[in-house]
Amino acid sequence: MxxxxxxxxxxxxxxxxxxxxxxxxxxxxxxxxxxxxxxxxxxxxxxxxxxxxxxxxxxxxxxxxxxxxxxxxxxxxxxxxxxxxxxxxxxxxxxxxxxxxxxxxxxxxxxxxxxxxxxxxxxxxxxxxxxxxxxxxxxxxxxxxxxxxxPAWAATLACSGVTGYAAVSKVLTEEVDRPIAVVGTGGVGLSAVALLAARGHKNIVAADVNEASLENARKAGATATVLTTGADPVTDLVTAGGGKLAGAIDFVNNGATSGLALGAMGIGGKLVSVGLFGGQLAFPTTVMALNQLKIEGNFVGSLPQLRALVDLANSTELPxxxxxxxxxxxxxxxxxxxxxxxxxxxxxxxxxx
Ligand SMILES: [Zn+2]
Ligand SMILES: [Zn+2]
Missing domain, CATH: 3.90.180.10 (Medium-chain alcohol dehydrogenases, catalytic domain)
Known part of the structure; x- marks a missing residue:
């Protein structure tokens, strides 16, 4: 061949x-x-x-x-x-x-x-x-x-699409009004914002260093946005969501972004690490314990998840x-x-x- x-x-x-x-x-x-x-x-x-x-x-x-x-x-x-x-x-x-x-x-x-x-x-x-x-x-x-x-868009579902779908599956909670942050809304992150909305979450905070990406995130269903270039992005993120996070998906996943998401995380919250930009996380271990935080990595998604996403795409307008x-x-x-x-x-x- x-x-x-x-x-x-x-x-x-x-x-x-x-x-x-x-x-x-x-x-x-x-x-x-x-x-x-x-x-x-x-x-x-x-x-x-x-x-x-x-x-x-x-x-x-x-x-x-x-x-x-x-x-x-x-x-x-x-x-x-x-x-x-x-x-x-x-x-x-x-x-x-x-x-x-x-x-x-x-x-x-x-x-x-x-x-x-x-x-x-x-x-x-x-x-x-x-x-x-x-x-x-x-x-x-x-x-x-x-x-x-x-078919051109369908091809992208096999990677960026199913990655967003799987990451959203890991962070979704029945507490639909508590904030879930999506860090990095350039590509896969944007689809995750839309999938969170399509799957019923009501408090979706998009965080990015780029105002144009945040504008796209608002159109895709983000209920609040944060430009993370300020002096205190953790406080800005918590303020935007109206409280500490129930969860976050980090599509950049370097030291700064994962530290930001964990810093804004509420008790029992979960960070889903997706991006492959590389880097190193430093975070107070005592806070990990006291706040009973969870970190879960995500790499792409399963065959049933891709099937579910294709079904969803056929029944819902995704960005x-x-x-x-x-x-x-x-x-x-x-x-x-x-x-x-x-x-x-x-x-x-x-x-x-
Ligand atoms: Zn890929
Ligand atoms: Zn195997």
Whole structure:
């Protein structure tokens, strides 16, 4: 199959031919029609994740083998299927769930494949991803029909969308009037604001360093906003929500933002850490204990959560970040990854074939 592979850390993507895995069992080969480019692809292209004072984690530690084929926001059509796949080649468009686990450990058996403790098979890391003409998917169960959704936007649900959905699931509380903060409302954060509102939360405080992002957050359903560039952002955050937080989702997740969210947290509150911007958290441990605080990380979401999100998107109007479409080519991959790294790309970028 034709892929846009990266031969070594930092190398540009080049169109190369690699062997297509055998179509045994329920596996399928999907011709890619839409392939989103995500900020996390930038880290993977560099070859490592930034772990703050703990240094760097090579992507090869997560099971990646060169040539890397990145890309995990994939929509396409089945062109070939194994004997047990139960789907026929045709022009039905599917979102491909990319966060595939080993299929055998307890989290995988519980349908929480993003918690897999075995040999993960994530597309774009352990398995070849969506910067390609075709992608091999180990089981047709990972295909979710796009339905009436815009396929370019639907592709982004597989990463930023399901990440927001899963993070919101972790922070939602029955106390719908207590403040929940969303820190960083540029991309995924904006969808989290909308999902909190769509799922019934009534006190949603958006926090960002950028007034334009806060304006978008208000349109998406934030009931209060805070510009966190002031002298005392913790007090500003508490004031905006009308009290200390019941929870917060941090889509930046560096030392400053996580410290801000924890500083504003009320008793029993939970911080959900999502962003991969790197950094180090310093926080008074006594306050952790006295206020019985919780910190829970979030990495993407499960297959049932992506299905639930697609259902929600088909029944509710969710905000759509501006999407730039460009041809599915190696050059597009390279230009966009560079633009994302230099922060000159606004909104989402989806390659179309
Ligand atoms: Zn992503
Ligand atoms: Zn597993």
């Amino acid at each position: 034709q892929v846009f592979g990266i031969a070594e850390p930092g190398a540009p993507a080049e169109e190369i031919e690699i062997a297509t895995p055998e179509l045994t069992g329920a596996s399928v080969l999907v011709k890619i029609t839409h392939s989103g480019i995500c900020h996390s692809d930038v880290h993977c292209a560099e070859g490592y994740f930034d772990l703050g004072d703990a240094g760097q984690m090579p992507v090869t530690d997560a099971g990646a083998e060169y040539p890397f084929v990145l890309g995990h926001e994939i929509v396409g059509e089945v062109v070939a299927a194994g004997p047990e796949a139960g789907v026929e080649p045709g022009d039905t468009k599917y979102i491909v769930y990319p966060w595939i686990g080993c299929g055998e450990c307890q989290p995988c058996r519980d349908d929480n494949e993003n918690y897999c403790i075995g040999a993960k098979r994530n597309l774009s890391i352990a398995l070849k991803g969506g910067f390609a003409r075709e992608v091999w998917v180990p089981d047709s169960r990972y295909l979710i029909p796009v339905g009436d959704l815009d 759509k970040l501006p999407i730039t479409e460009a041809p599915l080519e190696a050059q597009t991959v390279n230009d966009t990854l560079q633009g994302l790294a230099e922060r000159t790309v606004v909104g989402r970028f989806v390659m179309v074939s």
